[in-house]
Amino acid sequence: MTTSFHPGATPGVGSAPGLLGRLGTWVTAHARLVTVAWLLVIVGLGLFAPKVEQNLSGAGWQANGSESVEARELARQHFGGNASSAIQVVVHSKDGPVTEGHGAEVLAAVTSTLEAEPRIADVIAPQPGATLSQDGSTAIVLAGAGTDTNEMVRVATDLKEPLQHLSGDGVEVNPTGSSLLWSDFNEANLDAMLKSEMVSWPVTLAILVLAFGALVAAGLPLLLTLAGLVASAGSLVLINELVPVSIWAMNFAMMFALALGIDYALFLVVRYRAARMGAGLSARDAVAETMDTAGKAVLLSGLTVLVSLSAVMLVPSPSFRSMAGGIMLSVVFVLGATLTLLPLVLFKLDHRINKLALPWVRTGEHQSPRFAAWGERLWRRPVAWGAASLVILVALAAPVVGLSTAMPSIKVLPEDASARVGYDRVQEAFGDGAPGTLQIVVAPEETAAAAAVLQSDEGIAATMPAQPAADDSDLSMVQAVPTVDPSDPALSDTVERLRADLPDSAYVGGAPVENLDLKTQLDSSTPLVIGVVLALGFVLLLVALQAPLISLLGTLVSLLSTAAAFGVARLVFQEGWGSGLLGFESQGFLDAWAPVFFFAMIFAIAMDYTVFLLASAKEHYERTGDPKLAMVGALASSGRVIFAAGAVMVAVFFTFALSGPLPPKEMGVVLGVAVLLDAFLVRLVLLPVLLRLTGHAAWYVPAWLKRILPTITFAHN
Helix, strand or coil: CCCCCCCCCCCCCCCCCCHHHHHHHHHHHCHHHHHHHHHHHHHHHHCCHHHHHHHCECCCCCCCCCHHHHHHHHHHHHCCCCCCCCEEEEEEECCCCCCCHHHHHHHHHHHHHHHCCCCEEEEECCCECCCECCCCCEEEEEEEECCCHHHHHHHHHHHHHHHHCCCECCEEEEEECHHHHHHHHHHHHHHHHHHHHHHHHHHHHHHHHHHHCEHHHHHHHHHHHHHHHHHHHHHHHHHHCCCCCEHHHHHHHHHHHHHHHHHHHHHHHHHHHHHHHHCCCCHHHHHHHHHHHHHHHHHHHHHHHHHHHHHHHHCCCHHHHHHHHHHHHHHHHHHHHHHHHHHHHHHHHHHHHHCCECCCCCCCCCCCHHHHHHHHHHHHCHHHHHHHHHHHHHHHHHHHHHCCEECCCHHHCCCCCHHHHHHHHHHHHHCCCHHHCEEEEECHHHHHHHHHHHHHCCCEEEECCCEECCCCCCCEEEEEEECCCCCCCHHHHHHHHHHHHCCCCCEEECHHHHHHHHHHHHHHHHHHHHHHHHHHHHHHHHHHHCCHHHHHHHHHHHHHHHHHHHHHHHHHHHCCCCHHHHCCCCCCCEECCHHHHHHHHHHHHHHHHHHHHHHHHHHHHHHHCCHHHHHHHHHHHHHHHHHHHHHHHHHHHHHHCCCCCHHHHHHHHHHHHHHHHHHHHHHHHHHHHHHHHHHHHHHCCCHHHHHHCCCCCCCCC
8 A cells, every 4th residue: 555645735724723822823812912022021131131241250160069169269268369260460571580670660560450450359479489480581460369250250351451551662461360261262252153143144044045935034033033132131131140140151042042043933934834825724823723733843842952951050060050041041032932922923924924035935835845755765765864874973973982071271262362372471481380370278287298298299390388378267378380281181190199198178279170170070960961861852752742662762863963973073173183274273182061061952952853853743643644644744844944944053053163262163063063964864864764664663652651641732633
């Protein structure tokens, strides 16, 4: 017996709307209320949006509860702010000792500038043998941290230009240190993100015009995205008044709002056109059917994205939690706009969404004949196509076995950034490990024992005299210069030895140790986050699809595109393939935060496509009970949307790979490759092949499980 698929069929006409269908009908009946509500949200929150860049925090890259964070806080509170977040102002003279002549005048001006800043604690002049080089040409003025790390990044941003302007007549002034590093990095990163957005928007619009076939329809996703972006930016500013929010939260929110807003709008607009212009339903009935089918898939997709990103909250680091929270907030706003504002816009514009249409476009076409033909081809030769896609994915994933990670080095900054120039000067004058000086806070009675351990350790080049606490606290601090660069893997061994050999009262800290502690936390959190993401993703698919086998397969195949993306990332960023083309200097590793954070992001996007495809397949299976019609119909209905949305996401992500510092390049390449492989190989080849091979079993649900699960259908009721 043969089956056939008819692209023009639109079952469900005239049936009663479901819950989301009733929401769509309610929205169209209360247009003024919905419009006013969204205007209040956008305008009200939009008033705060311009402050997002200056208000959000720049630090937070730490493992809360770690020994190094405790050491930093003790140093800040009891040692005049001489902590890892202190600002080091490097003054270098090209002509003679920096403490004489014009150099001395510059040092005095630097000191005055620092002392005039109320957020700076103690200002410590250069000390011979410690912060004054042996040849006298380089000196470091230490500006103690008088406030928390986030505010110290703002201090660094405020002071770096006035300090650099003191340079001249053979004397260079370059502030450096971890606060400057994050200030320079956030500035370079924000500039790169804005440039990438400027490039990606016209590319996105061009792809959308081709996908929708009409300029007005193509503009709807951008309208949706702007609404979500403005609302989320304003919300982040308000949330920052209660708890520090990383500027990276806004950066990632911008990207996700654009990507998901386009995905969701594509799905709804295509379905509305089919119901209104294809099946001839009234505008209100077309909205109801669109919401009951495509709207339900969008809601499930949004919930899956939120669940995936919520797992990142398991990482006890403020920057990670606020980044995940920022993206989740943007998803909530975009989801809300998709399910309320977009149906209203579709209803009001109606046939005008097809204005300025391309001449060959069939606006009422919901199912794509080309993707229906592609589905027929996969149905006839599933093993050949499935094996080919599997071989490609496994080959690209193979290099992931040798992937190594570490926290970002100074190489993430442009060569002319103040923090990097100062860093290099410190290394030249004081040794490789000088920019990563360790700080050991210890009880006074154990200071001598601690100093003896430091002096005998092969990983320590120099130890400074013990410094008593500035207040009455019973503490001392010993600073030690490692023999290696702060990003050298050997430093980790040194810190482990010191923590094992130092007295029990000792806290080992310093900026490089905070990085090591964060990496340790990330390494231990990654398996937990991945496990939680996979488990919650499977449960959501199971509840939505009511089909254990295809829910499991849909979840597991997401790992293939993720592994392949990280395999490519290893070749590019660890081995340096294409570094000249992309314009970066390889660190020899992938940044340590990439696996846990990017996995959650990739999985969220992958499940987005999975939901669109499988929800459509489930809809066809509910109507026909035929596995072939389910598989071919799903590709015919959602293949074009997945293809167009994937193309937009790839374009958006790859623009980030072409500009700015190294971490945005990593993000662009990893996410771009992941979407490219997931949308075009996994969702449009491998997953349909699995539907073909499993047949009716894909949709089988045991009676006992059916009794437990809520009743959810995707066919228009």
